[in-house]
Amino acid sequence: MDIDKTEEQGVIILSPNGRLDSNSAPILEQEIGLINASDNGHHLLLDFSKVEYISSAGLRVVLKTVKERQTASKSFAVSNMQDHVREVFEISGFDSYVTIHPDTLKAIESFKV
Amino acid sequence: MTLISGDKRITFSLAGALSELDRLNEMLKMVGERWNLSEKAVLHMNLALDELFTNVVSYGIDHQAHQEVSFSLDHCGDEIIIVVADSGKPFDPTHAPEPELDLPIDDQPVGGLGIFLMRQYTDNIEYRRENEKNIVTLTKKI
Numbered sequence: 387m388d389i390d391k392t393e394e395q396g397v398i399i400l401s402p403n404g405r406l407d408s409n410s411a412p413i414l415e416q417e418i419g420l421i422n423a424s425d426n427g428h429h430l431l432l433d434f435s436k437v438e439y440i441s442s443a444g445l446r447v448v449l450k451t452v453k454e455r456q457t458a459s460k461s462f463a464v465s466n467m468q469d470h471v472r473e474v475f476e477i478s479g480f481d482s483y484v485t486i487h488p489d490t491l492k493a494i495e496s497f498k499v
Numbered sequence: 500m501t502l503i504s505g506d507k508r509i510t511f512s513l514a515g516a517l518s519e520l521d522r523l524n525e526m527l528k529m530v531g532e533r534w535n536l537s538e539k540a541v542l543h544m545n546l547a548l549d550e551l552f553t554n555v556v557s558y559g560i561d562h563q564a565h566q567e568v569s570f571s572l573d574h575c576g577d578e579i580i581i582v583v584a585d586s587g588k589p590f591d592p593t594h595a596p597e598p599e600l601d602l603p604i605d606d607q608p609v610g611g612l613g614i615f616l617m618r619q620y621t622d623n624i625e626y627r628r629e630n631e632k633n634i635v636t637l638t639k640k641i
Binding site (some may be wrong): 408457470 | 605
């Protein structure tokens with residue numbers, strides 16, 4: 387799994403590309419771990435625009451990230467979910483743990499509030 | 500991976516490694532094209548089988564023995580019946596505990612959702628242990 391990493395207005399945007407399953411989720415988990423360890427006050431946005439599929443292994447990484455960021459008082463949000471991915475999120479009740487923004491701009495704005 | 504394919508039955512097997520999930524995806528896309536299934540039905544089958552396969556590979560099978568997981572799909576009217584078999588430790592997904600989705604986040608365990616999703620995206624699941632094998636039969640209405 388390729389993961390693009392960009393920075394915009396103090397927000398680190400991670401954009402995984404492809405299928406987020408038990409084979410690829412550890413790659414994302416590791417990348418987020420590196421950001422959490424070295425982060426100096428950036429917000430973190432996980433951009434799902436190029437994620438076509440998510441399984442429970444991907445959900446697990448998101449939940450772990452939510453918990454770790456909350457514990458460290460660091461902000462985190464997700465954005466740009468395709469319908470199927472969003473459906474899996476909602477069925478699992480994850481939309482109550484993390485804010486799903488429709489697009490990157492709205493997510494960045496939300497961090498400024 | 501081997502593939503046997505007829506009009507109404509398609510069978511294949513995967514090695515016991517998570518990297519085989521890409522092949523599972525390829526196989527199900529092929530099944531979808533051959534049987535003219537909706538993209539949604541293929542996605543749902545993929546997620547259910549992914550979760551079962553991931554459980555079997557992660558906890559059930561003996562990696563030293565290079566055990567495989569076999570899949571057999573039958574197209575019966577408005578149903579796809581999928582039989583998944585492995586020679587690993589006994590594991591009955593129909594008796595896995597339900598996750599508590601309404602827990603506050605601090606109490607929510609990280610993990611345990613796989614079998615829940617498998618149930619959500621299929622219409623029936625049956626388990627039996629036969630000849631030292633786990634045999635899971637999933638039914639998906641299309």
